Amino acid sequence: MVVLFVLGKLLLMRWHTDRVPGGCSSGSAVAVAGGMVDFALGIDSIGGVRIPGAYCGVLAFRPSHAVVSNSGVIPVAPSLDTIGWFAKDPSVLHRVGHLLLRLPYAGIRQPRIFYIADDCFELSKIPARRLTQVVTKSVEKLFGRQVRHVNLENYLSSRISSLGNYSNGHKNGDSKFPLLLALCNSMISLHKQEFKDKHMEWINSVKPAVDARIVSDLSEDGDSDIDGCQNVRKEARSALSGLLKDDGILVIPTALGCPPKLNAKELSSESYNSQTLRLLSLASMSGCCQVSIPLGTHDKCPISVSLIARHGGDRFLLDTTQTMYTTIQEQVEILAKSSVSSKQAMNEEAAEAAKEKGNAAFKEKQWQKAVNFYTEAIKLNGKVATYYSNRAAAFLELTSYRQAEADCTSAIELDSKSVKAYLRRGTAREMLGYYKEAVDDFNHALVLEPMNKTAGVAINRLKKLFP
Template sequence: MTSASAPNLWVLLGLSLAGILLMTKKLKKAVKVDFGAFVEKLQLLPPPQPAPPKAPHPLTGLTFAVSDLFDINGFVTGFGNPDWQRTHEAASQTSAVVSALVDGGATCVGKTVVDDMSFGISGENRHYGTPTNVVAPARIPGGSCSGAAVAVAAKLVDFSLGVDTVGGIRQPAGYCGVFGFRPSYGAVSHLGVIPVSTSFDTVGWFATDPSILHRVGQVLLQGSFTGQRNPRNVIIADDFFQLSKVPINRLTQVVIRSTENLFGKQVLKHEILSDYIASRVPSLKALDYNKSNGDAKFSSLKSLANIMHLLRRHEFSHNHFDWINTVKPTLDPFISAHVQEKPELSDKDIESFKAIKNELRVALNALLKDDGVLVIPTVSSPPPKLGAKELSSQDYLLTEFSLTVLASVSGCCQVVVPLGLYDNYPVSVSLLAKHGGDRFLLDTLQTMHASLVQKLADEAGKSKSPKDVSKEAAAETAKEKGNAAFKVKNWPKAIAFYTDAIKLNSNTATYFNNRAAAYLELHSFHQAEEDCTKAINLDKKNVKAYLRRGTAREMLGFYKEAIEDFRYALVLEPTNKRAAMSADRLTKYYQ
């Protein structure tokens, strides 16, 4: 090496180190404590409980978040865009639906991220950051109500509110692996909610538990829930499953077996739904795609999807074009491409679209009647990668819209039912009921859920080899040995047993959490922090892991991070004295 090249080497080394430091900072910021779900934290507390013998409020003890589309008194409704927030005043009253939930006993804890002006479908927001898909961090969370879905998937709240226009609840629910409910059009009040497309906008909600989905429905859906009715028809839309990249058996077998088990084989039916729609919605024929330019089988669906897209653009522009044209805000390129020019639909076009909407509702109501459930895929594929080019392609939009169009255009109700993972990505099906069949659909989900979970476990068990089962059993045995060693304060032996358990089964948070406790006793704080982080990644509600990581970080001198851990433990368990004392002590001395 010449002497002249030595300075260049030092420059390269310096740049490399700088790059490593920048990358480390980026990685540290990549997944926030709240997974980037929130744009604003707040607290709306419910009224005091009524005195006995009156029943407590129906949502007592539950927390929820709202997409940044719902007015809350004293806060600006941001609509996913900082220019909108800058040019609008704070709301003077809280939206009707949020007020109803708080009056029902739930506590609102914040506002969540939506796509820019709630128009996208990816869940990515260039202004506020993209919420992290908890199950698949390198993939999109889905939009428009991405933050609300992520807040539920990460178990930061018990449920959350969003608006579904062309899939704003259903798609993120499918991509994030949570339940999502889009009620019948007009079933829930829109007062105090920013409109996107008034023909399609429907207030809906996310949850990880169908019983919570049901409890929220009891508060928000008009009228009372009547006696339980079992479905007499469960219709599998066979052709719709051909639009999915997930094997049909992986999606339908669990539903089929659960239905047979609960209601009998005679209840199951199969339908080529695209043919049914083509025959029952005559106004579509004049608008069908040229069958030589595409798949004739799905031309009716793609025509419906195109109509939905055009009408959404038209109504969005009617609502917001003047503001966009006056303020000239910074918009996401995808949204800018669709809304910068005001689309003009003729009165004849509007009337044709209304006729199609009415005909589709009549057709689906005739198919489902009062006691029928339709089964379709929720989304066509696993969540695409963040920033993928396909997200802005016409093919991707039309394929996804072909699955969301039924409920959006007909106004019928739809619930997303997660069915575990396929190739490490969430998969789900959707159940649809006729317009106005919301209570029946939520009741049916509750009836079927335990059976679906059991059948899903049976399928998973079949796919496990005896070797896998024996490994899991051996891991539990190793953990118990580690616990015994821990009790007699033999920390190194406990660590050895927990390590054996992890080698046999690395998907269990308890093993990492227990090993972290033993490392703390040996003052091995780096190892304890690392194990706690792994435990938290596996179980987002692991209070002990947050407490132990906070302790490890405090001992390592990472006081800010330790305070965040103790405070987050308090979010999960507000009465935890250790977390409260540690957070207060560190805040007093180091902030």
């Protein structure tokens, strides 16, 4: 593995003389990237396969923990170690996976839903749209369904209660996404303690040429709470399994951004490394399977996105990767050629995100907050009827009937078949005393949707009051 790491550095110089190739298995990644081999293996405990794959622009697969035998492999941290593999061709990645996982033949199962982890993409140094739009468009084209946005901090906060013991790591003001930071701290603690258990006696007796800082860190007094870390692992696996079930996919950035430059300050930055490890800790601590998929380049450097499936969902993830890969690369090409419309696409994605936040606020009965989010969506993309109709619903709750009427009119101008817009405008006009116009709106809603009970009840009510 040392030979492969050195080889990785030398080979990478052919393309990026000033960039690092990744982690401990970077030699394998670069050998694949350089066309020397069709596939190669690597060890991934806390990112040793995923990061080199991302930095070298190749497919990298970390299987579910313990599904591929580690027999004959020198352990790093047994609770985290996995045997991963690299390939440029998704068919090769798929075939290698089936051999290593010893999978029998079975039909391909399509994914039910894709979750984009918005908070994870906030950590990325690459614009989120550049990464998520490719996945979103590919999912829509292949499976005909929208992705959903999720905030992992919020989802996991009530599901991994044992993380409280690892939440004291806010250094240098680094308090963004504290739960992911605590998960990262737990992973580092477990990794360090298990490595010490396996190798510290040998290091002390042989005294190999190891960086003094590493030896010093390993020699620090105090043992980690292994039982606590294992509890975190169990809860993390249960939480992600509950979210993804058998046919869900979680989408996150593989790395923070482009490969760092050689000797760059961020390589020794605790904050930078902590943010990178937060992304990696999700699969490492839950034991879920993860694949890093290249998405072309940014600033002439490889970038990627990762898909995560539940623990044991390796076949499903391999099948999904093979199914999506060609379409993803097509979308990368389309995005690269659409620089003129990139701002519009970015605004459209931001508008959708704002709408989702507005919907969440509306469900929580935070009407003014919902109005603000819908307004933001309209400013970003004023051609979507739903944004106006949704804001009208919030205005109705605030008894702002004129604003609600105006928004519904705008929605109807954009989409003349919007039943909700007619219903809401009818409600607003009824409250404003425009009874004839309100009846007209409710009648129009019935023309579009003859069995609509809300419209029928409203018409009967108004006819009784004003025959």
